[in-house]
Ligand SMILES: Nc1ncnc2c1ncn2[C@@H]1O[C@H](COP(=O)(O)OS(=O)(=O)O)[C@@H](OP(=O)(O)O)[C@H]1O
Ligand SMILES: [Mg+2]
């Protein structure tokens with residue numbers, strides 16, 4: 001009997017690994033004019049674009065009919081003003097696609113020496129990420145660099161890829177080049193891949209090779225329980241998390257970290273919970289920011305819901321729609337955490353209600 005999604009899993013690991021090598025090497029060479037500011041004021045670098053091109057090209061060669069929901073699109077690069085960025089992105093994507101890695105599971109996906117693409121092919125690969133998403137069928141979602149601000153600071157970021165089938169995440173791979181393999185050895189080897197397949201568990205694999213460990217969240221222990229939270233206070237409310245911590249009687253300070261690396265750290269027990277609470281009305285979470293992480297949570301013994309206790313809905317398009325906030329933790333802590341979150345939210349809403 002064949003194992004479900006075995007080929008997709010191998011392909012996803014291979015694509016994320018190549019994209020990670022690209023992003024790590026770009027970081028060391030990144031120059032100021034290689035970053036753009038998008039319409040929503042967020043940064044995007046040559047590494048984001050070229051990593052999306054690499055992953056999208058590899059997916060397309062293996063599964064030409066699978067649609068892709070990717071964070072980036074190539075419109076700014078097609079303009080005449082984008083020429084120098086475009087050339088750099090084509091060069092970087094080709095370097096990553098043609099590199100010989102020599103790692104066991106990097107099978108032949110039609111890439112390697114001689115598989116260069118021209119500029120149009122690279123831009124088209126980026127633009128294949130424009131799919132609108134939806135409730136039925138297979139689709140991949142790519143966040144080529146999650147935590148671009150963390151990447152630019154030389155801190156945590158993640159290359160994220162997930163396969164969604166009929167609105168359920170079936171496979172997820174997260175590459176975290178700057179994350180220590182062992183949280184307790186911050187100066188030790190860095191570079192982790194986190195991999196989950198629905199019903200098959202979650203693993204951490206070294207970015208440098210094949211060595212893998214199975215991930216299981218530790219049980220809820222109030223004396224050591226801590227939160228993983230965003231670095232950017234504009235992305236997730238820090239004060240809400242300190243309120244939740246007080247209600248639960250916790251004493252450990254939160255760990256602040258950019259990107260879905262938080263989900264990897266949750267799955268392996270470096271932190272007890274990942275809570276993300278909106279800071280302003282109107283922002284809708286994107287599916288590529290949570291698809292891989294949500295499967296890592298459930299496959300390592302956790303539960304993930306929004307702040308009302310509802311499951312995350314990956315079938316509504318490019319965003320999570322009306323899902324409000326993210327609450328992810330080990331099974332035996334989820335009920336307590338959700339109740340604390342709801343108490344804090346009710347308290348935060350009191351002054352607004354009395355003013356109305
Ligand atoms: N206003 C607002 N609210 C919530 N989330 C937002 C907001 N603006 C952006 N984003 C998304 O945050 C993604 C980075 O999330 P992080 O958890 O890494 O945040 S943080 O940078 O650690 O603070 C970031 O992902 P990347 O763009 O891939 O870096 C965005 O998709
Ligand atoms: Mg971005």
Ligand SMILES: [Mg+2]
Nearest residue numbers: 143146147289
């Ligand atoms: Mg992101």
Ligand SMILES: [Mg+2]
Nearest residue numbers: 071143145146
């Ligand atoms: Mg991104």
